[in-house]
Amino acid sequence: MKAFENTIQAVAVCHTPYRQKFGIPRQPGLVNAHGFVELLPPFNDPDTVRGLEQYSHLWLLFCFHENLAQGWKNTVRPPRLGGNEKLGVFATRSTFRPNGIGQSVVRLHGIVKRKGKLCLEISGMDLLDGTPIIDIKPYIPFSDAIADARGGIAQDAPVLIEVSYSELATLQIATLGQDDARPDLAALIDGVLAQDPRPAYKKAKEDPKLYQVALYDLDIFWCIQDGKAHVLELKPTKV
Numbered sequence: 155m156k157a158f159e160n161t162i163q164a165v166a167v168c169h170t171p172y173r174q175k176f177g178i179p180r181q182p183g184l185v186n187a188h189g190f191v192e193l194l195p196p197f198n199d200p201d202t203v204r205g206l207e208q209y210s211h212l213w214l215l216f217c218f219h220e221n222l223a224q225g226w227k228n229t230v231r232p233p234r235l236g237g238n239e240k241l242g243v244f245a246t247r248s249t250f251r252p253n254g255i256g257q258s259v260v261r262l263h264g265i266v267k268r269k270g271k272l273c274l275e276i277s278g279m280d281l282l283d284g285t286p287i288i289d290i291k292p293y294i295p296f297s298d299a300i301a302d303a304r305g306g307i308a309q310d311a312p313v314l315i316e317v318s319y320s321e322l323a324t325l326q327i328a329t330l331g332q333d334d335a336r337p338d339l340a341a342l343i344d345g346v347l348a349q350d351p352r353p354a355y356k357k358a359k360e361d362p363k364l365y366q367v368a369l370y371d372l373d374i375f376w377c378i379q380d381g382k383a384h385v386l387e388l389k390p391t392k393v
């Protein structure tokens with residue numbers, strides 16, 4: 155093959171409630187988080203998205219920008235296998251890969267102006283806040299949805315755990331969730347923790363650790379109690 159070179163630039167940036175990698179669902183569509191894809195110049199012309207509103211879902215191609223510096227290896231240890239077994243990088247959705255490219259199907263709610271910027275309002279993404287988007291394409295069900303596809307080690311969605319709340323956390327969520335800047339806060343916390351974001355090796359035994367996930371501008375503190383994720387309290391993230 156002839157050598158080729160192609161410089162890729164971000165066409166957009168994704169704004170999401172996920173402020174750290176820990177806690178982000180491992181695939182799209184698992185948690186109904188809301189976010190925005192902000193088109194960047196020179197792609198922020200309404201003509202670039204003309205007709206896109208006819209589609210309910212989009213493919214986002216993006217860069218795992220937070221992991222690029224760590225490079226990649228031929229094999230990875232998928233979390234689903236408890237970190238014990240190795241599979242080829244191209245046999246997994248590892249975030250450490252040549253070219254660092256990820257792809258996710260998300261729901262499109264509309265094309266909107268947000269803070270004066272042309273944005274796509276989306277939900278269900280599994281992306282860190284600030285993720286560079288390198289391409290956007292409509293999801294085409296007749297071709298992209300394959301009813302009898304085999305899912306390898308990821309045939310089924312992850313098993314969910316129950317989520318419980320302290321009295322303090324219940325009150326805090328009711329109050330802090332009223333702010334328009336944190337849409338669906340209660341459902342988001344519930345959805346994220348029900349995924350049990352802990353590494354697989356932690357799930358096998360007693361786990362006394364205090365965990366924290368950062369959603370919007372809040373740190374959510376939780377632990378495991380009787381096999382459930384128990385939310386203790388919410389604190390503003392320190393900047």
Ligand code: SAM
Pocket residue numbers: 175176177178179180181182217218219220221247248249255256257258259280281282284285286
């Ligand atoms: N659906 C995509 C795919 O299959 O290419 C992503 C799957 S990947 C396993 C999902 C994980 O990527 C998330 O749980 C989060 O930890 C991580 N992630 C999301 N955005 C990232 C970013 N910008 N840089 C590095 N890691 C990111």
